[in-house]
Amino acid sequence: MSIQNLAQTIAARKDADPATSWTAKLLSQPDKAAEKFGEEAVEAIIEATKGNRRKLTxxxxxxxxxxLVMCAAHDVTLADIEAELEGRTAQSGLAEKASR
Structure with missing residues (x-):
C-alpha cells in the first residue's frame, strides 16, 4: 500500500463507526491519536538503536x-504535508537551519 492510498483509507474512515474501526476511534479522539503516534515513534527509535532492520521496518x-491518523484528526492532509515539503526543497537544510 502506498502512503497516498493509506492517507485515502484513513480519510475514508472519518465517517466510520468508532466501535468498529480503530482508525475511526483514533480520529474521534485527537489526543489519543497523538499519544499513539508518540508511542510508535519511540518504538521505532528503539528498534533503530538496536539495529534490527525487520523490527524497525x-x-x-x-x-x-x-x-497520518494524528494529522487527519486535526484536518491536516497528506497533500498539506507534501506541499510543506515541496516548499522546503528551494533551500538546503543546512542553510535553512543556519538562518534560524
Whole structure:
C-alpha cells in the first residue's frame, strides 16, 4: 500500500463507526491519536538503536500510519504535508537551519 492510498483509507474512515474501526476511534479522539503516534515513534527509535532492520521496518510503518491518523484528526492532509515539503526543497537544510 502506498502512503497516498493509506492517507485515502484513513480519510475514508472519518465517517466510520468508532466501535468498529480503530482508525475511526483514533480520529474521534485527537489526543489519543497523538499519544499513539508518540508511542510508535519511540518504538521505532528503539528498534533503530538496536539495529534490527525487520523490527524497525514494522515500527516505521506503524509510526507512519499513526502520524497520518494524528494529522487527519486535526484536518491536516497528506497533500498539506507534501506541499510543506515541496516548499522546503528551494533551500538546503543546512542553510535553512543556519538562518534560524
Amino acid at each position: 514494522a515500527e516505521a510503518a506503524d509510526a507512519l500510519y499513526h502520524l
